[in-house]
Every structure is written in C-alpha cells, then in structure tokens.
Amino acid sequence: MPFTRRAVCCVATAAFAASIATAQPAAVKRNWFDDPFFQVSHGLANCPVPEGPMLNESERREQMHSRLERGTSCWLAGRCTDSNAYRYDKGLAAPVRAALLQVPGLRRTSVWIIVQRRWVYLQGCVPDAKMARRLERAARGVPDVETVVPDLMIGTRGKAPYAVAPTGTEATTETRNPPNQ
Numbered sequence: 001m002p003f004t005r006r007a008v009c010c011v012a013t014a015a016f017a018a019s020i021a022t023a024q025p026a027a028v029k030r031n032w033f034d035d036p037f038f039q040v041s042h043g044l045a046n047c048p049v050p051e052g053p054m055l056n057e058s059e060r061r062e063q064m065h066s067r068l069e070r071g072t073s074c075w076l077a078g079r080c081t082d083s084n085a086y087r088y089d090k091g092l093a094a095p096v097r098a099a100l101l102q103v104p105g106l107r108r109t110s111v112w113i114i115v116q117r118r119w120v121y122l123q124g125c126v127p128d129a130k131m132a133r134r135l136e137r138a139a140r141g142v143p144d145v146e147t148v149v150p151d152l153m154i155g156t157r158g159k160a161p162y163a164v165a166p167t168g169t170e171a172t173t174e175t176r177n178p179p180n181q
Contacts, residue, residue, distance in 0.1 A: 029055055033063075035086075035089060036093035037113070041100075041107060043106075044109055044127070051166075052165070053114055071117055085118050086117050089118070092118065096115060096139055096145065099141060100135060108131070110125045111125075112124050118144055121149045122135055127154070
C-alpha cells in the first residue's frame with residue numbers, strides 16, 4: 001500500500017503542476033524590434049484591432065534569424081543602399097502616414113500601418129474595394145517602399161485577414177510607436 005499511495009501522490013502532484021502551468025497567462029507580447037505601428041484613421045466602428053508587430057519572447061527568438069537574413073538580402077541584391085532593410089522603417093513611417101492622410105475618404109476607414117523592411121502592411125477596415133485600392137496606391141507611391149500588403153476588410157463583418165489584438169487592447173498605438181513627424 002505505501003507504494004500505491006506514493007504513486008498516487010506523485011501522479012496527483014504532477015497533474016496539479018501541469019494544471020498550474022497551463023493556467024498561467026500568455027507570455028507578454030511587445031514590439032521587440034521597434035517596428036513602426038500606428039493608426040491613421042478610426043472612422044469605422046467595430047473594426048478588429050490588429051495585433052501589429054507584437055511578439056512574445058519565443059516568437060522573437062524564432063524571428064531573429066530570418067529578420068537578419070531578410071534585412072541584408074535587400075542590400076546584397078542591390079535593392080537597398082543600407083545594409084539592413086529594417087533601418088528604413090522609421091524614416092518611412094512619416095511619409096507613409098502623410099501619403100495616406102491625403103487619400104480622399106480616409107475618414108470613413110479604420111486603418112493601421114505596420115512598416116517592416118520597407119514593406120507597408122495596411123490593416124483594418126474600409127467601406128469598399130475602391131478605397132482599399134486608393135490606400136494601396138498611395139502607400140506604393142512613397143519612395144523606398146518596396147511592397148504594400150493590403151490586409152484590409154471590406155466593412156467590419158467576417159474574419160480579419162490579419163492577427164487580431166486580444167480583447168481590451170488599446171485601439172490606437174500612437175503611444176507604442178509614433179512615427180516621426
């Protein structure tokens with residue numbers, strides 16, 4: 001009997017420890033690489049807020065190597081004058097914002113921007129496909145922007161084509177990473 005009690009006690013302790021481990025809150029996410037992430041409009045209510053470039057520690061470690069590789073490949077291919085494409089991002093944030101603010105009808109949208117390695121991600125909600133094309137065209141027109149990824153929803157219903165921030169997350173991200181103005 002003593003062996004059985006010990007075995008039951010060990011199994012119960014292991015199960016309890018496992019339940020505590022799974023009950024821990026998710027790892028804190030943050031903008032580890034300081035990628036520009038900001039909102040340019042908030043005219044469509046109930047638009048899913050993008051998670052943006054927020055990563056937990058594990059995700060950060062996973063992305064480190066690929067970011068180094070992607071950052072220098074631009075330079076090695078002769079498409080960048082800087083040896084790291086990510087160094088353009090902070091300087092691109094303000095011109096991208098300015099270009100998008102000039103798009104007629106922007107006030108009827110809710111759009112966030114992420115800039116990573118000269119790529120501009122448009123995320124959020126627009127009233128129609130025509131507005132999505134206008135925003136994409138405006139962002140593409142900014143010098144040094146290599147690619148524009150239009151992750152935009154038409155309206156606010158359905159599944160967002162981008163990772164959504166957890167409920168209760170601050171809708172605007174200006175305090176996290178405002179672009180230079």
